[in-house]
Amino acid sequence: MKTDWILTVEGVNKTFDGFKAISDLNFYLKRGELRVVIGPNGAGKSTFFDLITGRTKPDSGKIEFGKDTDLIGLNEYQINRLGVGRKFQTPSVYTDHTVWENLQLSLKGPRGVFATLFQRITPAQRTRIDELLEVIRLQAKRDWRAGALAHGEKQWLEIGMLLAQDPELLLVDEPAAGMTDDETHRTGELLISLAGKHSIVVVEHDMTFVKQIARDGELTVLHQGSVLCEGRFDAVQANPKVREVYLGRGK
Numbered sequence: 001m002k003t004d005w006i007l008t009v010e011g012v013n014k015t016f017d018g019f020k021a022i023s024d025l026n027f028y029l030k031r032g033e034l035r036v037v038i039g040p041n042g043a044g045k046s047t048f049f050d051l052i053t054g055r056t057k058p059d060s061g062k063i064e065f066g067k068d069t070d071l072i073g074l075n076e077y078q079i080n081r082l083g084v085g086r087k088f089q090t091p092s093v094y095t096d097h098t099v100w101e102n103l104q105l106s107l108k109g110p111r112g113v114f115a116t117l118f119q120r121i122t123p124a125q126r127t128r129i130d131e132l133l134e135v136i137r138l139q140a141k142r143d144w145r146a147g148a149l150a151h152g153e154k155q156w157l158e159i160g161m162l163l164a165q166d167p168e169l170l171l172v173d174e175p176a177a178g179m180t181d182d183e184t185h186r187t188g189e190l191l192i193s194l195a196g197k198h199s200i201v202v203v204e205h206d207m208t209f210v211k212q213i214a215r216d217g218e219l220t221v222l223h224q225g226s227v228l229c230e231g232r233f234d235a236v237q238a239n240p241k242v243r244e245v246y247l248g249r250g251k
């Protein structure tokens, strides 16, 4: 049986002012998979996300979403509308609105801030927001101003806002950065709970967190814009090439 890939990246190259940030990159993600991508600073992890989301255009190669949707040539907005959601490192929530309103504003459909907040909310939308609050575990803080949330809670709210758009593919860049150990662990649980329903790529540095969410799944190591190795956590950790790349950089 043919594998059901949600994302196919093949032979992708990207040069910035003569510097090869991405070099003959191949990456395949199964539908519903949760994949962790690690790699030293400058390995090209964020650029990889930029290429998938249309923020940056590759010089060559193939990037396909689902069975046969070519993402190259589409702009960021079009790619997002197809079902690709991206979470940047720093949370961007509407600090003066409540948690509930932030989720309401993010629901799929035509809307501006004014129209959304003054329109009557449908029962289906209310149910969906309740579901999202449960997933991100912020039910008790639904009426809090988002600006008053702790850093980790803001990150969860932003994940909830991404989920409100029902993305098939979620790209999450260093979610644990700046979090406490407890917040980090809870973020791991959240991402694990989303796998299967969504296909997810998580870029991360924190190895405790990587181990938690990688579980039995594959881990991808990026180095100088290419895949250095792929495999289970223990195998990757024991790989001499990986050790050299990390130890060589004092990481």
Ligand code: ADP
Binding pocket: 016, 017, 021, 039, 040, 041, 042, 043, 044, 045, 046, 047, 048
């Ligand atoms: P990572 O996220 O793995 O730390 P990045 O993808 O941010 O790495 O960066 C990979 C390399 O590409 C770095 O050397 C970075 O300076 C370079 N780079 C990334 N984006 C741009 C850009 N828009 N213009 C020029 N250089 C860039």
Ligand code: MG
Binding pocket: 045, 046, 047
């Ligand atoms: Mg980065």
